[in-house]
Amino acid sequence: MIPDSFYLTTHRLNKKVYLADPFFLARHVLPGAYLCSCIQGVLTAGRITELEVYLGGEDKASHTYQYKKTPRTAVQWEAGGLAYIFFVYGMHHQFCITTGPENQPNAILIRALEPIAGINEMKIRRHTEQLKNLTTGPGKLCQALAITTAQNGTDLTGDKIWIAPQIQNVPQSDLVAAPRIGIDYAAEYAAKKWRFYLKDSPFISKK
Secondary structure, eight states: OOOOHHHHHHOOOOGGGGGSOHHHIIIIISTTOEEEEEETTEEEEEEEEEEEEEOTBTOTTSTTBTTOOOTTTGGGGSOSSBEEEEEETTTEEEEEEEESSTTOOEEEEEEEEEEEEOHHHHHHHHTOOOGGGSSSSHHHHHHHTTOOGGGTTOBTBSSSEEEEOOSSOOOGGGEEEEOOSSOGGGGGGGGSOOEEEETTOSOOSOO
């Protein structure tokens, strides 16, 4: 079932949900949910197909490894349910969801989406007509949904960027756990299977 714009614009994950364990969110709440934005007056949305967990403090791949707090990562130290958005390689924005209680700086990076709403606008923003090239990567999806660091710290229960819940729960048998991408520097944490994706979806950054 593909949700209509009324469902996408009227439903939100409850703020309390974001206080949960990040692996619970990554396995049971976020896969199949809908990342939505209403920026420049246009609704764009995609079904979450791939994500990665980053644990604050212990995780050598996390921006908050050893609980390092910087102006860039300050939003992660607040209670979960905010957008953590950063700029990489001088080219791409990446969008994360903060999770957990205050002072527990966990984040979940959204890596890929299945385009659902505002597809024509996504094509204009991405300069491509190829559906599979609109949101199959963290930088691509940010461009498609017009997400930039200007929205860093946005409350995900508001009207600018939000998550609409799954319509149907994703069976755990449909979810693949794999190592995260692009973190070879993270020593033993590079091999941890903290990336989760929908195994039958064509809208994945990398299988």
